[in-house]
Amino acid sequence: MAKGKVTINELICKGCELCVSVCPKHVLKLSETKINAAGYNPAEPVNDDCIACTACAKMCPDCAITVEKLD
Numbered sequence: 001m002a003k004g005k006v007t008i009n010e011l012i013c014k015g016c017e018l019c020v021s022v023c024p025k026h027v028l029k030l031s032e033t034k035i036n037a038a039g040y041n042p043a044e045p046v047n048d049d050c051i052a053c054t055a056c057a058k059m060c061p062d063c064a065i066t067v068e069k070l071d
């Protein structure tokens, strides 16, 4: 069961992939279908394995990531 929920603000994300590389559970991936207004493929969660470690949110240079802890 998921321990955390990660949300990406797709309008802010610039597709730098730092969050993708830092996630220990391989939760995040750049979208292959979505493109935001700035022309970037935003990151998105691809599984329910988030453990709410917040590494991705700390790493994001644009503060585009919110992490919620689930009970």
Ligand code: SF4
Pocket: 004, 006, 022, 023, 024, 025, 026, 027, 028, 049, 050, 051, 052, 053, 054, 055, 056, 057, 067
């Ligand atoms: S909070 Fe941790 S486990 Fe969850 S998506 Fe971010 S880096 Fe991955």
Ligand code: SF4
Pocket: 008, 012, 013, 014, 015, 016, 017, 018, 019, 020, 042, 043, 059, 060, 061, 062, 063, 064, 065
């Ligand atoms: S680190 Fe932030 S800006 Fe970079 S891909 Fe992840 S969410 Fe987007």
